[in-house]
Amino acid sequence: MIQQIRVAVKGMPLYALFPTVSEYMIERVEFSMYWFHKGLHDVKFLYKHLHATHHVYNKQKTLSPFAGFASHPLDGILQAAPHVIALFIVPFHLITHMSLLFLGGLWTTCIHDCIHEQTTFYNQIVLSHLLPANLWEPLPRFLQTWLRSYLAGNLFYFISAFLWCFYIYYLKINVYIPKDSIPTQKAMIMQMHVAMKAMPWYTLLPTVSEYMIERGWTKCYSTLDQFNWFLCFVYIVLYLVIVEFSMYWVHKGLHDIKFLYKHLHATHHMYNKQNTLSPFAGFAFHPLDGILQALPHVIAMFIVPVHLITHLSLMFLEGIWTASIHDRIHGNIWPIMGAGYHTIHHTTYKHNYGNYTIWMDWMFGTLEVPVAEDDGFDQKAKCD
Ligand SMILES: [Zn+2]
Numbered sequence: 001m002i003q004q005i006r007v008a009v010k011g012m013p014l015y016a017l018f019p020t021v022s023e024y025m026i027e028r029v030e031f032s033m034y035w036f037h038k039g040l041h042d043v044k045f046l047y048k049h050l051h052a053t054h055h056v057y058n059k060q061k062t063l064s065p066f067a068g069f070a071s072h073p074l075d076g077i078l079q080a081a082p083h084v085i086a087l088f089i090v091p092f093h094l095i096t097h098m099s100l101l102f103l104g105g106l107w108t109t110c111i112h113d114c115i116h117e118q119t120t121f122y123n124q125i126v127l128s129h130l131l132p133a134n135l136w137e138p139l140p141r142f143l144q145t146w147l148r149s150y151l152a153g154n155l156f157y158f159i160s161a162f163l164w165c166f167y168i169y170y171l172k173i174n175v176y177i178p179k180d181s182i183p184t185q186k187a188m189i190m191q192m193h194v195a196m197k198a199m200p201w202y203t204l205l206p207t208v209s210e211y212m213i214e215r216g217w218t219k220c221y222s223t224l225d226q227f228n229w230f231l232c233f234v235y236i237v238l239y240l241v242i243v244e245f246s247m248y249w250v251h252k253g254l255h256d257i258k259f260l261y262k263h264l265h266a267t268h269h270m271y272n273k274q275n276t277l278s279p280f281a282g283f284a285f286h287p288l289d290g291i292l293q294a295l296p297h298v299i300a301m302f303i304v305p306v307h308l309i310t311h312l313s314l315m316f317l318e319g320i321w322t323a324s325i326h327d328r329i330h331g332n333i334w335p336i337m338g339a340g341y342h343t344i345h346h347t348t349y350k351h352n353y354g355n356y357t358i359w360m361d362w363m364f365g366t367l368e369v370p371v372a373e374d375d376g377f378d379q380k381a382k383c384d
């Protein structure tokens with residue numbers, strides 16, 4: 001074994017050359033591919049007789065993974081030529097060369113997989129499981145997307161809130177919430193009623209935002225070209241900072257501007273007593289109020305490039321979050337603005353406007369920290 005280790009250690013500096021060379025080579029291939037591709041556009045003769053065949057698919061709706069290889073034969077050969085040229089410049093193993101060629105092929109297929117394909121796929125997944133095909137297939141695309149969001153939104157709202165209520169008010173009775181402050185059935189039904197009235201309108205927002213994404217108006221993308229872990233992380237953080245900042249001010253505006261409060265946000269603040277708040281209050285907003293508070297997610301898409309799946313997941317997470325901060329179970333994990341904070345918001349009206357974290361309230365001086373660990377109980381004592 002020791003001998004094997006010795007041989008391996010001796011080989012290591014040379015092995016490490018491999019990725020170095022391969023990176024060098026990738027750069028070469030990248031470099032010549034760029035100029036081949038640019039030449040195919042710039043030299044009018046070449047464009048007209050070769051490359052135009054591939055650019056027939058110039059609309060979002062016409063691109064599909066199958067477009068990846070849909071080029072004039074000579075065009076395809078020219079664009080793959082850098083792989084052969086590179087072979088003459090850099091010494092390379094045959095298998096590596098074959099693999100890179102294969103990867104190149106996979107890549108061309110991948111970059112033509114447009115957003116339109118993905119959203120169609122989501123529509124099919126949700127709608128085909130919930131409705132008979134003849135009900136939704138003839139609908140225009142925009143309505144299909146809306147219907148998908150609407151049905152998924154309702155399912156999510158009822159299933160998650162029911163399960164959560166069952167758990168905290170029945171299975172774990174008296175553990176999280178004292179028995180005598182369990183919200184009344186009447187309060188919960190009222191919240192469902194408000195949420196149901198608003199749901200068709202809320203779901204217009206993701207529908208419109210998907211339409212804008214499909215049209216290419218936002219910075220949202222669907223492929224993995226130029227994917228970079230570091231940048232991806234930075235962009236998600238930036239996206240969340242934008243969401244935190246704008247949500248804080250939208251929410252604060254909804255309180256400070258008396259007109260908006262009276263006509264929009266007051267609907268949500270009817271549940272201002274401890275024992276009226278329940279997971280069902282999470283979606284109980286005036287429709288326009290809910291849309292305004294989710295708008296930061298759409299704004300962020302115009303500023304930061306994030307992947308379509310990231311955007312959709314973050315929107316979904318927002319839904320879960322909204323439901324969970326109304327259950328009055330305070331997790332107390334710094335710097336998360338948990339239910340304890342939001343319960344205070346519902347009882348004092350002038351603190352804790354933030355979304356996920358306490359930072360915005362801390363920065364702008366509206367933070368009010370829940371008193372004890374089991375603040376659900378304490379707050380109640382204070383309010384009474
Ligand atoms: Zn509020």
Ligand SMILES: [Zn+2]
Nearest residue numbers: 268326342346
């Ligand atoms: Zn609330």
